[in-house]
Amino acid sequence: MSSGPSESTREFDLTGSHAWQELSAHQPHVYAMHLREIFAVDPKRGAELTIDVGDLHIDYSKHRVLRETIELLLGLAREVGLAEKRDAMFWGEHINTSEDRAVLHTALRLPRDATLKVDGQDVVHDVHEVLDAMGAFTDKLRSGEWKGHTGKSIKTVVNIGIGGSDLGPVMVYQALRHYADTDIRCRFVSNVDPADLVSTLADLDPETTLFIIASKTFTTLETLTNASAARTWLLDKLGAGDDAVAKHFVAVSTNAEKVSAFGIDTANMFGFWDWVGGRYSVDSAIGLSVMAAIGKEAFADFLDGFNIVDRHFRTAPLHQNAPVILGLIGLWYSNFWDTASRVVLPYSNDLSRFAAYLQQLTMESNGKSVDTHGHHVTTDTGEIFWGEPGTNGQHAFYQLLHQGTRMVPADFIGFAEPTDDLPTADGTGSMHDLLMSNFFAQTKVLAFGKTADEVAAEGVDPHVVAHKVMPGNRPSTSILAPKLTPSVVGQLIALYEHQVFVEGAIWGINSFDQWGVELGKKQASELLKVITEDESPETHDDSSTDSLVRWYRTHRGR
Ligand code: F6P
Numbered sequence: 001m002s003s004g005p006s007e008s009t010r011e012f013d014l015t016g017s018h019a020w021q022e023l024s025a026h027q028p029h030v031y032a033m034h035l036r037e038i039f040a041v042d043p044k045r046g047a048e049l050t051i052d053v054g055d056l057h058i059d060y061s062k063h064r065v066l067r068e069t070i071e072l073l074l075g076l077a078r079e080v081g082l083a084e085k086r087d088a089m090f091w092g093e094h095i096n097t098s099e100d101r102a103v104l105h106t107a108l109r110l111p112r113d114a115t116l117k118v119d120g121q122d123v124v125h126d127v128h129e130v131l132d133a134m135g136a137f138t139d140k141l142r143s144g145e146w147k148g149h150t151g152k153s154i155k156t157v158v159n160i161g162i163g164g165s166d167l168g169p170v171m172v173y174q175a176l177r178h179y180a181d182t183d184i185r186c187r188f189v190s191n192v193d194p195a196d197l198v199s200t201l202a203d204l205d206p207e208t209t210l211f212i213i214a215s216k217t218f219t220t221l222e223t224l225t226n227a228s229a230a231r232t233w234l235l236d237k238l239g240a241g242d243d244a245v246a247k248h249f250v251a252v253s254t255n256a257e258k259v260s261a262f263g264i265d266t267a268n269m270f271g272f273w274d275w276v277g278g279r280y281s282v283d284s285a286i287g288l289s290v291m292a293a294i295g296k297e298a299f300a301d302f303l304d305g306f307n308i309v310d311r312h313f314r315t316a317p318l319h320q321n322a323p324v325i326l327g328l329i330g331l332w333y334s335n336f337w338d339t340a341s342r343v344v345l346p347y348s349n350d351l352s353r354f355a356a357y358l359q360q361l362t363m364e365s366n367g368k369s370v371d372t373h374g375h376h377v378t379t380d381t382g383e384i385f386w387g388e389p390g391t392n393g394q395h396a397f398y399q400l401l402h403q404g405t406r407m408v409p410a411d412f413i414g415f416a417e418p419t420d421d422l423p424t425a426d427g428t429g430s431m432h433d434l435l436m437s438n439f440f441a442q443t444k445v446l447a448f449g450k451t452a453d454e455v456a457a458e459g460v461d462p463h464v465v466a467h468k469v470m471p472g473n474r475p476s477t478s479i480l481a482p483k484l485t486p487s488v489v490g491q492l493i494a495l496y497e498h499q500v501f502v503e504g505a506i507w508g509i510n511s512f513d514q515w516g517v518e519l520g521k522k523q524a525s526e527l528l529k530v531i532t533e534d535e536s537p538e539t540h541d542d543s544s545t546d547s548l549v550r551w552y553r554t555h556r557g558r
Helices: 018-031 035-041 065-079 081-090 107-110 124-143 165-173 194-201 221-238 242-248 256-262 285-315 322-336 353-367 396-405 429-450 452-456 462-468 486-507 514-530 543-557
Strands: 051-054 056-059 156-160 185-189 211-213 250-252 269-271 340-348 385-387 408-415 476-481
Touching: 018 065, 018 322, 035 429, 051 322, 056 322, 056 486, 065 081, 065 322, 065 486, 081 285, 081 486, 107 124, 107 242, 107 285, 107 476, 107 486, 124 269, 124 285, 156 194, 156 221, 156 285, 165 185, 165 285, 165 353, 165 486, 185 194, 185 285, 194 221, 211 221, 211 242, 211 285, 221 242, 221 250, 221 514, 242 250, 250 256, 250 340, 269 285, 285 322, 285 486, 340 353, 353 385, 353 486, 385 514, 396 429, 408 429, 429 476, 452 462, 476 486, 514 543
Parallel strands: 156 185, 156 211, 211 250, 250 269, 340 385, 340 408, 408 476
Antiparallel strands: 051 056, 056 476
């Protein structure tokens, strides 16, 4: 382990802390104010409650916070030792205590000339060794030099993985489709529902298809099942023996032994380390499919984007630190306003999987009910993330955002330059401007709404006035960037990764384990025997599942 400050082992009573008490006392004051009033008494906030980091321009002025609120939240951050906890992560301390591991996804994007020794190992050297191997491999794929079993070049890369071994690559591949500069295309299979694999392979030519089996542990049931089925498909279609596997299968994993047992030559394996959590791994070798599509240079830009935000998070004063401020605001609503969820609304179709990606990042990280000492937490934890790209969401769920009884803080993400543009119907405008006019209109209406007087002044039938009132006072963050580039995608991901850290550090939970997914996996394998073999479905301790299993067996003819 490298030197650095030790995380305090003292037990900390979060809700009893001075800062928490102050925030509780302050909340009713802010609650009583409408954002209209908050802006009226502080007209400069729109220009001043902003942070620029890298290419991102972040406006948090439309939040139900006063400048005093931010100070109090920063007081909470100081009282829990947020900066020390952050530094402990960057130094490689074993902050993932339940698994006794360092948490070092930030090392994946350090430049080649940086130094970081963790547990006696030069991790920067290791990271760049793998990046070089990935670069050499993807160069061969992209140039057509890598040939399949029958001598043809690869046209389609199919990534088989799930969770962090799928969501990141899918999201980034879609976001950066304009940077895919060869005729290699990627597809992704994750679900153990065979419909996923069957539909993905239906129109593929096995001679020109390469599979990346992406699994940190190489034990994940879905991935290994799909990988076996893919191997059978390939060998059957090619009429080939096992020797064809080496030309059509590569692996990304931390587990060389299991990769080899599966039949993939470890010479075709790209490694990473136990200090990279699955949901933090798109910038490791797990991003191999992305590199195959966009090339090693654009992938380096992607990593550099993360690093820009890492440096900001590590060095910017807390009051100008974007992940700190946004994480604290997320916590403010979760704990002092009882909001359960945050909606993420990218005004970019190319970010259509961003909310799904964030769901794993945030909810697998912070969906915990015990603190790092194993004691039950005394506050709610874990924001529920959801969302869809604008403007689609406007025609689906924005009604609830605008006029429903629940307050849902929203993150809007938009770009100055379009990835694609077309003229509007009258031929004079740009469809991208139309898209972005909706971004600005929605954030404005959510914040400021429309009063009954304003509605009535338009001559609306008095019976309908109440229905047309737009309450406003609904908070949002606006995140703007010049363009959806590889670096910007990296910046956006890191911005959310570090918000997760900020919230988890203050809640005192371990954001880097995920024990809650294990029992379901174990019981699925036990129930598989019950639904497929002649084992009795009667457990006598769960009449609901017993009866569902009986129904299933009957309808499967068993
Ligand atoms: O089941 C949850 C999980 O462990 C995630 O944390 C992880 O991203 C996913 O499964 C896939 O794991 P692996 O990469 O080891 O196949």
